[in-house]
Amino acid sequence: MESAPRESAFDLAEYVPHRPPILGLDALLVLEDARAVARREVRPGPDVDAQGALWEAALIEGIAQTAAAMHGAAARRRGRGVLRGMLVGLSRFSIERLPKVGEVLEYEVSLVRELDAISLVHGQARVAGEVLAAGDFQFFTEQAGPPA
Amino acid sequence: MPKREEIEELVNRIMVEEFEVPASDLRAEASLAKDLDMDSLDGVDLVVALEKTFRCRIPEANAKTIRTLGDIYDQVHSRLSAETGA
Numbered sequence: 001m002e003s004a005p006r007e008s009a010f011d012l013a014e015y016v017p018h019r020p021p022i023l024g025l026d027a028l029l030v031l032e033d034a035r036a037v038a039r040r041e042v043r044p045g046p047d048v049d050a051q052g053a054l055w056e057a058a059l060i061e062g063i064a065q066t067a068a069a070m071h072g073a074a075a076r077r078r079g080r081g082v083l084r085g086m087l088v089g090l091s092r093f094s095i096e097r098l099p100k101v102g103e104v105l106e107y108e109v110s111l112v113r114e115l116d117a118i119s120l121v122h123g124q125a126r127v128a129g130e131v132l133a134a135g136d137f138q139f140f141t142e143q144a145g146p147p148a
Numbered sequence: 149m150p151k152r153e154e155i156e157e158l159v160n161r162i163m164v165e166e167f168e169v170p171a172s173d174l175r176a177e178a179s180l181a182k183d184l185d186m187d188s189l190d191g192v193d194l195v196v197a198l199e200k201t202f203r204c205r206i207p208e209a210n211a212k213t214i215r216t217l218g219d220i221y222d223q224v225h226s227r228l229s230a231e232t233g234a
Contacts, residue, residue: 089189113199115192115211138189 008039015069021046024062025107028069033077034111036070038062041104053098054105059133060090063123066107071119071141074111084144088118093135103127109137117142149232155202156221162197163217176218184217198224204231 008027015028024047030037040062042048047058064087075083099105105125112120117140124134150158163169169184180186186194195211198204198220204227214220 091193113192113196115195115208116188118188118192120192120196136193138192 010069010073012069015072016065017068018065022061023065024058025065025069028066029106030108031069031073033074034070036066036073036109038066038069038107039104040107042099042101044101048101052101054100056095056098059095059098059105059125060087060093062105063107063109063125063133064137064139067109067121067123067137067139070109070111070121071139075143080143082144083141085139085141087137088140089138091136091138093133093137095133097132099125099127099132105132112136149228150202152221152225155224155228158201159198159217159220159224162194162201166193166197174217176216176221178217179215180217180220181215194220202228204228 008029010028010031012023012025012028015031016023016025018024025038025040027039028036029039042054044052047055049055068085071083071085075081105127107123107125109121109123112122119139119141121137121139122134123137125132160171160174163174163184164171167186167190173184178184191211195206199206202224204224206223206227210223210227214223
């Protein structure tokens with residue numbers, strides 16, 4: 001039996017620009033400069049197939065949005081202001097299985113390296129400790145707004 | 149600290165195994181972008197691979213100066229020398 005979902009420690013709308021139905025997170029649990037953890041319960045919806053499994057693209061997008069929150073929080077702490085970013089690469093990525101309706105996903109990302117506007121982030125999706133997917137994500141980020 | 153030849157051999161192995169660069173293309177004057185078809189996304193992967201292989205840190209300012217395979221050899225050699233005081 002899965003444990004009860006933890007409450008969000010941060011205001012999602014403040015750290016992630018996405019809104020429903022594209023928003024793929026329910027809560028942000030951890031936000032550090034080089035690490036973030038988010039949660040999402042899989043419910044019936046536009047990103048779930050007829051067998052009740054979350055789409056692969058939605059799984060990837062959830063990890064990417066968690067990374068967006070991490071980047072945003074780090075930028076804010078450094079006084080850099082709003083960042084604009086996009087997922088531009090994916091490597092060494094594998095999916096063991098897709099999560100199903102009723103399961104609670106935990107996304108965890110950690111910053112591996114930054115070089116200029118490109119950052120390499122390791123991302124993972126888990127359900128009750130079981131790793132469903134993991135791999136390396138590359139993001140392009142640039143400052144979109146004035147420094148904070 | 150590894151010898152210069154050992155550094156070059158390890159760097160070349162990274163280029164072949166991680167970036168699928170044909171061994172025949174590996175020469176010191178080869179441009180990463182023009183001759184080896186590498187882009188900015190490869191750049192960060194390359195730095196990570198070098199740091200992991202050689203257990204050194206390549207500062208961003210240094211990494212941004214790398215244009216050729218020879219530059220990589222020089223950077224790694226320089227970083228290892230700096231970190232071991234050699």
